[in-house]
Amino acid sequence: ETGVTQSPTHLIKTRGQQVTLRCSSQSGHNTVSWYQQALGQGPQFIFQYYREEENGRGNFPPRFSGLQFPNYSSELNVNALELDDSALYLCASSTYRGQTEAFFGQGTRLTVV
Amino acid sequence: AQTVTQSQPEMSVQEAETVTLSCTYDTSENNYYLFWYKQPPSRQMILVIRQEAYKQQNATENRFSVNFQKAAKSFSLKISDSQLGDTAMYFCAFMKLPAFATNKLIFGTGTLLAVQP
Numbered sequence: 001e002t003g004v005t006q007s008p009t010h011l012i013k014t015r016g017q018q019v020t021l022r023c024s025s026q027s028g029h030n031t032v033s034w035y036q037q038a039l040g041q042g043p044q045f046i047f048q049y050y051r052e053e054e055n056g057r058g059n060f061p062p063r064f065s066g067l068q069f070p071n072y073s074s075e076l077n078v079n080a081l082e083l084d085d086s087a088l089y090l091c092a093s094s095t096y097r098g099q100t101e102a103f104f105g106q107g108t109r110l111t112v113v
Numbered sequence: 114a115q116t117v118t119q120s121q122p123e124m125s126v127q128e129a130e131t132v133t134l135s136c137t138y139d140t141s142e143n144n145y146y147l148f149w150y151k152q153p154p155s156r157q158m159i160l161v162i163r164q165e166a167y168k169q170q171n172a173t174e175n176r177f178s179v180n181f182q183k184a185a186k187s188f189s190l191k192i193s194d195s196q197l198g199d200t201a202m203y204f205c206a207f208m209k210l211p212a213f214a215t216n217k218l219i220f221g222t223g224t225l226l227a228v229q230p
Contacts, residue, residue: 090156
């Protein structure tokens with residue numbers, strides 16, 4: 001167990017809806033990254049938050065947004081859901097933004113129908 | 114842009130035998146890290162081994178070792194004495210340095226390893 005927890009574990013949403021996924025980072029970690037893992041693919045970097053500010057973003061549209069709270073937990077919000085958003089969403093936390101080791105949660109499986 | 118390629122979608126090995134998973138990458142950077150992550154059915158990504166690009170010595174962690182060929186941009190993982198618990202998806206990943214930048218991981222598409230009893 002890494003100490004990184006994600007909720008919910010599974011979620012089914014309808015196309016066009018909005019969804020919020022949550023991540024509690026490991027104690028002492030101030031950096032959280034989010035990844036999208038489509039079926040049969042490797043994870044792709046969505047964005048990273050460091051001390052409540054976005055600190056880098058991958059090739060994802062603006063309808064993917066996030067927040068980091070003072071306790072360093074984080075949310076991933078996706079608006080106007082599309083069928084292709086169906087994926088496993090992974091959260092990873094690190095002690096600091098340049099740390100090479102990231103500790104992953106077990107992910108949230110999102111299905112868009 | 115950096116890319117990571119894993120050309121073996123699936124592999125199988127007998128328990129107690131040795132298996133090697135392949136990974137190649139493309140980058141113009143000189144300072145970076147390479148990783149192998151394991152993702153079992155529980156879905157949690159677990160770090161197996163890490164290699165700093167500036168180190169010529171290959172990293173080793175118990176039964177896991179790498180063959181890092183910087184000039185060839187190759188980074189293979191060798192698992193010795195394979196165990197049933199090694200059954201998982203294995204991902205090769207790249208991280209650009211320097212520190213205090215975004216520690217973004219770039220993953221390959223993975224290799225599904227099945228250890229047979």
